């Protein structure tokens with residue numbers, strides 16, 4: 423493969439990554455909105471913002487699929503969705 427072909431391949435793949443990142447960000451924003459709806463409903467009915475047993479289920483799913491970094495990712499998503507605790 424020539425240097426030009428390599429540069430083209432990398433540029434094309436980076437375009438795909440940029441597209442994936444845009445979709446991931448949009449999904450995170452969508453998740454944040456749905457999570458806010460749940461939290462609001464719970465608070466309005468006298469509950470708390472945080473539901474720890476559900477968070478454990480979310481973390482277990484991500485760590486099961488993605489290993490230890492999945493745990494970190496799940497915790498970051500939860501922080502984005504409900505703020506720091």
Ligand SMILES: O=C(O)C(=O)C[C@]1(C(=O)O)C=C[C@@H](O)C=C1
Pocket residue numbers: 457460461471472473474476477480499500503504
């Ligand atoms: O599933 C819930 O009960 C939510 O409130 C959503 C969510 C989440 O973003 O996954 C957010 C806060 C809770 O602590 C647990 C989970």
